[in-house]
Amino acid sequence: FRWSSSQRPLSERQDPGQVASPPETTKDVMYICPFSGAVSGTLTITDYKLYFKSLARDPPFVLDVNLGAISRLETIGVQSHGENTRGLEIVCKGLPNESWLISKINSSYEVCETYPALLVLPASISEDELRRVAAFRAKRRFPVLSWIHPESQAAIVRCGQPQVGPSDRRCREDERYLQTILDANAQSHKLCIFDARQSSVADTNKAKDGGYENESFYPNVELNFLEIPNIHVMRESLRKLKEVVYPAIDEQRWFSSIDATHWLEYTRLLLAGAVKIADRIESGKTSVVVHCSDGWDRTAQLTSLAMLMLDSHYRSLRGFQVLLEKEWLSFGHRFASRVGHGDENHANSERSPLFVQFIDCVWQMTRQFPSAFEFNDLFLITVMDHLYSCLFGTFLYNSEQERVSKEVFNKTVSLWSYINTQAEDFTNPLYMNYEHHVLYPVASLRHLELWVSYYVRWNPRTRPQVPVHQHVKELLVMRAELQRRVEELQREASSSRSLSSSSDLGGTAMHTTV
Incomplete structure (x- = not known):
C-alpha cells in the first residue's frame, strides 16, 4: 500500500490485536496489485480486519483480510528515501564531533544544484567563505562530509576538482577550508587527498581550467593519484565484455578474451583505491578528501566502497539502501545521463557503466567475505535490473533537485519499497553482523572473477539447473x-x-x- 503524504499515516508498526479502536481510516491510499497494477481507494483497519475499497472502479475492488492472517502492519516509504532517510541516519548514527554541523544552506539547491538540500559542513566556515570555495571547485561541488569515524574522528570528505587552471590559481578560502577539515581530527596532523584520476589526465585538465591541489599551497596535505581511467574507457571496456559473453562464447579463448576487455583490471583499480582510503581512515586515523573531475562518478564509487569496508551498517540490507541514496542519489550521480534513460542516442558519450562497475565491486567483496553482507546476489542483480527498467522512481533523473522538481517522490514508487516487502528473498543465509569489523578485500586479479550470474545469465549454457535463490x-x-x-x-x-x-x-x- 501507499498513501498521500498529506494524510496522517497509520501507526508506524502494529501487531494484530494491538490496533487502536475505534477503526483507523486513511483516504487516498493506493493498493499496488501484482496483477492489475495500482488501485486508489480507502483503507480501514479495525480490531479484527484490514478493509480496502477502491474509489473509481465499477464494480469496486475490495480487499477484506482478517488480521489473524497478517503477521505485522508496517508503513513502507514509497519515496526514494531522500531527506527522510538521511534524517533517520543522522538520528541513528549521530555526529560525534562539534567541529561539524548539519547545514540547510543548500535547502533551495542555490549554492550547488547537484548537491542535496542537507549537508554536513565544518562548523567554523562562514556562508561567505563557503560560497567562495564553491566558486573555486568544479560544478560548485565544495568539500562536504560523507562519513566520520566514531572513535578517531577521521573523516571521508568528497568534492569536485579545484579550478586552478594553467596558472595554478589559489583560493585562500579553499586552503583554509581544507585546513579546517584537518583540524577537526585531533589524532592526525596530515590531510590526505585522493584524486581518482590518472595524473596525466589531471595535468591535461589544467588547460580546461581544472586541475588538482598544489601541495605547496596546502600545508600538511598529501596528494595521491589513484590512476583510474575515465568514463569513456569504462564504456568501451563494458562494450568489449558484452561482445565476449553474448551471443556466443568462445570456450577456447574465454580467459584471454575476458582479459582483453580490461574489465577486471579496472575493477581491481577501484577496489585498490577504496582499500587505500579505508586504510588511511582506520589505520592511519587520517581524514581524507576524495575527488575526480566533477565529483559525481569515480568519487561516488570510491567513497561508497570505502564506507562499505569501514562501516558494518552499510553492509546490512537497509544500510546499503541508505548508502546508495546518500552517496549516489543525493550527491548527484548523473543516472539519467550515464544510463541513458529516455535517450535514443545509444552512442551518447555521456553514457558509462559507473554504477554497474560499483555493484560489481560490491559483488567481489561478497565473494571474499561471504558472511559479512546481509544481502545476497539476487539483491544486487535486482538493483541492476531496475536501474534500467524505470519501473521505480529511485534511479530517475540526474540529481535530487531534478527529482524534487519533477515530484518523483510523490508520483513514483521506490525500489526499496518493493525489496523491503520481500526481504527474505534478498537475505544472505550466511550473514553474521560483524559490528566494528573493517573489511580489506584483496585487490588482486588472482582473487577477482567475472560476475557470471549477472553478465552471462541469459546464455542457456551457463544457467544453473536449480535457481540459486x-x-x-x-x-x-x-x-x-x-x-x-x-x-x-x-x-x-x-x-x-x-x-x-x-x-x-x-x-x-x-x-x-x-
Whole structure:
C-alpha cells in the first residue's frame, strides 16, 4: 500500500490485536496489485480486519483480510528515501564531533544544484567563505562530509576538482577550508587527498581550467593519484565484455578474451583505491578528501566502497539502501545521463557503466567475505535490473533537485519499497553482523572473477539447473529451524541448572538441620 503524504499515516508498526479502536481510516491510499497494477481507494483497519475499497472502479475492488492472517502492519516509504532517510541516519548514527554541523544552506539547491538540500559542513566556515570555495571547485561541488569515524574522528570528505587552471590559481578560502577539515581530527596532523584520476589526465585538465591541489599551497596535505581511467574507457571496456559473453562464447579463448576487455583490471583499480582510503581512515586515523573531475562518478564509487569496508551498517540490507541514496542519489550521480534513460542516442558519450562497475565491486567483496553482507546476489542483480527498467522512481533523473522538481517522490514508487516487502528473498543465509569489523578485500586479479550470474545469465549454457535463490530460501528455513532448536536447548540447559541448584540448596539445608 501507499498513501498521500498529506494524510496522517497509520501507526508506524502494529501487531494484530494491538490496533487502536475505534477503526483507523486513511483516504487516498493506493493498493499496488501484482496483477492489475495500482488501485486508489480507502483503507480501514479495525480490531479484527484490514478493509480496502477502491474509489473509481465499477464494480469496486475490495480487499477484506482478517488480521489473524497478517503477521505485522508496517508503513513502507514509497519515496526514494531522500531527506527522510538521511534524517533517520543522522538520528541513528549521530555526529560525534562539534567541529561539524548539519547545514540547510543548500535547502533551495542555490549554492550547488547537484548537491542535496542537507549537508554536513565544518562548523567554523562562514556562508561567505563557503560560497567562495564553491566558486573555486568544479560544478560548485565544495568539500562536504560523507562519513566520520566514531572513535578517531577521521573523516571521508568528497568534492569536485579545484579550478586552478594553467596558472595554478589559489583560493585562500579553499586552503583554509581544507585546513579546517584537518583540524577537526585531533589524532592526525596530515590531510590526505585522493584524486581518482590518472595524473596525466589531471595535468591535461589544467588547460580546461581544472586541475588538482598544489601541495605547496596546502600545508600538511598529501596528494595521491589513484590512476583510474575515465568514463569513456569504462564504456568501451563494458562494450568489449558484452561482445565476449553474448551471443556466443568462445570456450577456447574465454580467459584471454575476458582479459582483453580490461574489465577486471579496472575493477581491481577501484577496489585498490577504496582499500587505500579505508586504510588511511582506520589505520592511519587520517581524514581524507576524495575527488575526480566533477565529483559525481569515480568519487561516488570510491567513497561508497570505502564506507562499505569501514562501516558494518552499510553492509546490512537497509544500510546499503541508505548508502546508495546518500552517496549516489543525493550527491548527484548523473543516472539519467550515464544510463541513458529516455535517450535514443545509444552512442551518447555521456553514457558509462559507473554504477554497474560499483555493484560489481560490491559483488567481489561478497565473494571474499561471504558472511559479512546481509544481502545476497539476487539483491544486487535486482538493483541492476531496475536501474534500467524505470519501473521505480529511485534511479530517475540526474540529481535530487531534478527529482524534487519533477515530484518523483510523490508520483513514483521506490525500489526499496518493493525489496523491503520481500526481504527474505534478498537475505544472505550466511550473514553474521560483524559490528566494528573493517573489511580489506584483496585487490588482486588472482582473487577477482567475472560476475557470471549477472553478465552471462541469459546464455542457456551457463544457467544453473536449480535457481540459486531457491537454495537461499531453503538455507534460511534451515537456519531458522536450527536457531529455534538452539534456543530450546538453551532453555532446557537453563532449567536443568536451576533444578540442580535447587537440589543442592535443599541438600545443604537438610545437612545443616541434622
